[in-house]
Amino acid sequence: MGERKPGDRERAITSVAKTSITDSGEKQHTLLGADELILNMGPQHPSTHGVLRVKLKLDGERVIGSECMIGYLHRGVEKIAEHRTYQQFAPYVDRMDYVAAVSNGLGYCEAIEKLLLVEAPVRARVIRTILTELQRIASHLLWLGTHALDIGALTPLFYCFREREEILKIFEKYCGARLTTHAFRIGGLQYEAYDTLEKDVERFCKNFESRIVEYEDLLTQNRIWLGRTKGVGILTSAEAIAFGATGPVLRASGVKWDIRKAMPYAAYDQYKFEIPVGTAGDTYDRYLVRMEEMRQSRLICLQAIENIPSGPILAKVGKVLKPPPGEVYHSIEAPKGELGYYVVSDGTVQPYRVRIRPPSFVNLQSFDRMVRGHLVADVVAIIGTLDIVLGEVDR
Amino acid sequence: MQAVTQGTIEFLKLYWAPLLCGVVIVAFLPLIVGYVVLVERKLMADMQARLGPMRVGPHGLLQPIADAVKLLIKEDIIPEDADKLVFWLAPVLSVGAALLSLAGIAIGPAFQIAKDINIGILFVVGVSAMGIFGIVLGGWASNSHYSLMGALRSAAQLVSYETAAGMALVSGLLFAGTLNITSIVEAQRQQGIWFGLLAPVAFFTYLVASIAETNRAPFDLPEAESELVAGYMTEFSGFRWSLYFLAEYTNMIVVASVATTLFLGGWLRPFPRTQWLNFLDFLPPLLMVAIGLYCLVRVPKQPARVQQFFMVAVAGLCFFLALVLAVPVLVPVVNPSLAAGVKPLYEGIHGSFWFLFKVSAYLYFFMWLRFTLPRYRFDQLMRLGWHFLIPLSIINVLVIGIAMIVGTYLHLEGWWLLLATLPASIIALLIALFILAAEQKSGQQQAGGAASDSYAG
Numbered sequence: 001m002g003e004r005k006p007g008d009r010e011r012a013i014t015s016v017a018k019t020s021i022t023d024s025g026e027k028q029h030t031l032l033g034a035d036e037l038i039l040n041m042g043p044q045h046p047s048t049h050g051v052l053r054v055k056l057k058l059d060g061e062r063v064i065g066s067e068c069m070i071g072y073l074h075r076g077v078e079k080i081a082e083h084r085t086y087q088q089f090a091p092y093v094d095r096m097d098y099v100a101a102v103s104n105g106l107g108y109c110e111a112i113e114k115l116l117l118v119e120a121p122v123r124a125r126v127i128r129t130i131l132t133e134l135q136r137i138a139s140h141l142l143w144l145g146t147h148a149l150d151i152g153a154l155t156p157l158f159y160c161f162r163e164r165e166e167i168l169k170i171f172e173k174y175c176g177a178r179l180t181t182h183a184f185r186i187g188g189l190q191y192e193a194y195d196t197l198e199k200d201v202e203r204f205c206k207n208f209e210s211r212i213v214e215y216e217d218l219l220t221q222n223r224i225w226l227g228r229t230k231g232v233g234i235l236t237s238a239e240a241i242a243f244g245a246t247g248p249v250l251r252a253s254g255v256k257w258d259i260r261k262a263m264p265y266a267a268y269d270q271y272k273f274e275i276p277v278g279t280a281g282d283t284y285d286r287y288l289v290r291m292e293e294m295r296q297s298r299l300i301c302l303q304a305i306e307n308i309p310s311g312p313i314l315a316k317v318g319k320v321l322k323p324p325p326g327e328v329y330h331s332i333e334a335p336k337g338e339l340g341y342y343v344v345s346d347g348t349v350q351p352y353r354v355r356i357r358p359p360s361f362v363n364l365q366s367f368d369r370m371v372r373g374h375l376v377a378d379v380v381a382i383i384g385t386l387d388i389v390l391g392e393v394d395r
Numbered sequence: 396m397q398a399v400t401q402g403t404i405e406f407l408k409l410y411w412a413p414l415l416c417g418v419v420i421v422a423f424l425p426l427i428v429g430y431v432v433l434v435e436r437k438l439m440a441d442m443q444a445r446l447g448p449m450r451v452g453p454h455g456l457l458q459p460i461a462d463a464v465k466l467l468i469k470e471d472i473i474p475e476d477a478d479k480l481v482f483w484l485a486p487v488l489s490v491g492a493a494l495l496s497l498a499g500i501a502i503g504p505a506f507q508i509a510k511d512i513n514i515g516i517l518f519v520v521g522v523s524a525m526g527i528f529g530i531v532l533g534g535w536a537s538n539s540h541y542s543l544m545g546a547l548r549s550a551a552q553l554v555s556y557e558t559a560a561g562m563a564l565v566s567g568l569l570f571a572g573t574l575n576i577t578s579i580v581e582a583q584r585q586q587g588i589w590f591g592l593l594a595p596v597a598f599f600t601y602l603v604a605s606i607a608e609t610n611r612a613p614f615d616l617p618e619a620e621s622e623l624v625a626g627y628m629t630e631f632s633g634f635r636w637s638l639y640f641l642a643e644y645t646n647m648i649v650v651a652s653v654a655t656t657l658f659l660g661g662w663l664r665p666f667p668r669t670q671w672l673n674f675l676d677f678l679p680p681l682l683m684v685a686i687g688l689y690c691l692v693r694v695p696k697q698p699a700r701v702q703q704f705f706m707v708a709v710a711g712l713c714f715f716l717a718l719v720l721a722v723p724v725l726v727p728v729v730n731p732s733l734a735a736g737v738k739p740l741y742e743g744i745h746g747s748f749w750f751l752f753k754v755s756a757y758l759y760f761f762m763w764l765r766f767t768l769p770r771y772r773f774d775q776l777m778r779l780g781w782h783f784l785i786p787l788s789i790i791n792v793l794v795i796g797i798a799m800i801v802g803t804y805l806h807l808e809g810w811w812l813l814l815a816t817l818p819a820s821i822i823a824l825l826i827a828l829f830i831l832a833a834e835q836k837s838g839q840q841q842a843g844g845a846a847s848d849s850y851a852g
Contacts, residue, residue, distance in 0.1 A: 039541075045624060046624060152612060154612075155767065158443035159443070224613055224770070224771055227771070227772065228771075228772055228775075376623075377616075377770075377773060378772065380622050
């Protein structure tokens with residue numbers, strides 16, 4: 001203690017924060033002539049969805065500036081790739097967006113298949129589609145539960161987890177793992193589908209139809225929910241494109257862009273589905289878009305299980321993968337947006353470079369634009385609506 | 396010296412019963428609050444498709460005791476830069492105010508610690524509002540941004556909603572003509588109708604305002620765990636934290652008791668003066684018997700021997716309560732000459748049953764709302780308070796007053812008073828809806844520019 005006076009630490013933190021947030025470095029005076037308040041949110045905070053750290057500059061409770069500080073979950077995934085063989089790296093991608101591991105795996109496997117110039121068999125592609133769409137529903141359910149929890153509705157979280165559990169059970173039956181599944185293999189599938197896969201998926205889809213109506217009953221027309229989400233965190237279509245936003249964040253702003261339609265992969269070209277698009281680009285529209293996406297994913301699953309073609313599940317790729325020298329970029333529509341893999345091969349068994357374009361990281365860039373002028377309570381709503389996973393942001 | 400001893404003895408002779416009651420309340424309230432929390436967790440679990448606490452004791456029934464022990468032996472952390480004296484004082488203030496306000500509450504005609512205060516309800520409301528000092532000081536003394544914001548929110552919220560709650564109480568008090576809690580209930584007995592039915596708008600206003608005053612969802616902004624971590628309690632831990640918790644739940648019980656006393660007929664049974672509904676007196680013992688029988692039916696389905704014993708014990712307790720409740724209503728039926736003798740017994744036992752029943756129903760409603768609704772934002776909360784509830788409650792006082800005058804001229808009494816007050820309530824509601832519509836219109840116009848600044852006040 002000694003010479004320390006009360007408030008010393010406070011002042012020290014504040015002065016550091018000021019130099020990094022304000023552009024001019026000058027003291028800004030707010031509405032009532034008071035100093036602004038620097039509030040540090042995270043990395044340990046109940047609703048920053050992991051270890052996001054946000055430095056907020058506040059006028060009372062109004063946000064006049066923000067800075068996202070990331071990297072608390074950095075594991076150097078891209079560097080690890082350079083020291084593993086192509087197959088060895090596959091389980092690592094599951095740990096990026098750990099609530100949508102199947103989608104990560106699909107993107108990686110397809111990228112390497114592109115590099116190898118092979119194509120997965122039809123049966124493998126259909127099963128991949130089913131599992132990936134289930135994963136999209138699971139990921140959106142987790143988003144819905146936590147987003148509602150951030151805004152103060154306690155109950156939807158448990159309903160969402162109940163549904164998500166059903167999906168995780170299907171994954172567990174298929175490959176033995178629930179979260180970090182490593183379900184696919186380069187060139188096709190790791191495992192043959194188990195006997196009752198179609199039945200399980202069908203039962204889930206049937207239940208889910210009425211369950212999603214329940215969630216909407218709780219929230220969609222709720223006055224408080226409308227008040228908390230409408231007009232909050234508006235992102236116009238031009239801004240969304242400029243920030244490079246993808247996925248539901250982009251579509252809620254009115255841009256009809258979905259890689260499943262634009263550049264079909266897996267078996268998406270065989271199925272009919274709609275791309276829900278919002279108009280206002282606010283939190284409420286993003287909510288509606290994701291809800292509708294869950295319904296569409298359900299429809300895709302139902303179409304896919306109707307006719308799963310028979311045949312092999314693995315293309316002939318050999319035990320040792322040595323892609324020809326070259327580079328490839330392949331992207332898929334992950335639940336959170338465009339998930340891209342840029343892989344450079346130098347002809348050896350290890351990739352020369354793997355660059356991953358994570359949707360969460362890019363979507364997070366629009367955070368500052370969205371929170372300015374809103375209240376502290378809206379900050380958590382906006383973090384929730386961006387649907388970020390820090391494992392993916394920091395890699 | 397002798398005079399002092401003599402004085403003390405005189406004092407004790409006069410006040411031994413209230414003192415004892417006070418000690419009992421301070422000793423048992425934490426336990427009661429603990430079980431209210433357990434009930435809340437169980438209800439929440441029921442609504443969320445899960446089981447809730449199940450580990451400590453049969454069906455988690457010893458969980459509150461385990462929690463209390465855990466909180467007591469936890470490390471007591473005081474932040475380095477905190478104002479230590481205020482930090483120490485704040486939770487004590489909060490819990491002190493809450494416990495003190497309980498003294499004014501009458502659970503039955505016989506069970507009241509501070510008996511016959513002529514400003515009874517004012518005392519309760521005033522003292523319980525003192526608890527806000529504990530919150531504001533606690534938030535300030537923590538020297539943390541989150542705590543400070545929680546405290547600021549809490550202060551603003553209480554000031555706004557205390558007005559609406561006060562005006563709602565005035566509407567009810569107009570019928571009673573007194574602030575004395577016992578007299579308020581007696582007035583409802585004389586009218587034969589609850590004031591909540593005579594002034595439904597006031598009851599509704601008080602309901603909403605009391606949720607906001609006790610910082611419960613959807614108005615739990617001072618705590619708002621997803622925004623402010625834990626608001627004003629962020630830096631508090633262990634026993635200090637549990638004092639805040641105790642204060643919050645005690646306050647819930649206090650506001651529920653006030654609402655019960657003024658709007659729901661206090662310890663009176665429903666329709667206290669309607670003769671042909673006298674069979675309602677048999678409802679409490681029958682209810683207890685039904686619960687006991689249900690427990691017995693469920694006994695074979697319990698998985699463990701301990702739980703089976705426990706269910707039988709609960710059933711036994713229910714039957715015992717049924718017996719206690721049945722005595723005062725059965726004795727007059729068997730032997731009418733004893734009717735006058737058991738009257739105080741009836742008032743005491745059935746009075747507390749109905750009072751606690753109504754308070755529980757009120758608390759259940761609180762909890763139900765918490766599990767269902769998202770949280771308001773601060774500016775929305777302020778707008779709801781200042782632009783809707785306060786005008787509504789003031790208008791309601793005016794129209795209820797006019798209705799009272801009309802009622803006096805036409806010599807309306809009891810249920811006939813509804814003829815005057817119902818149109819008055821409808822008028823108040825219509826005006827309020829009109830205000831709300833106008834408010835929404837102006838809100839939409841404002842939304843064109845930057846975000847509206849209703850927070851600035």
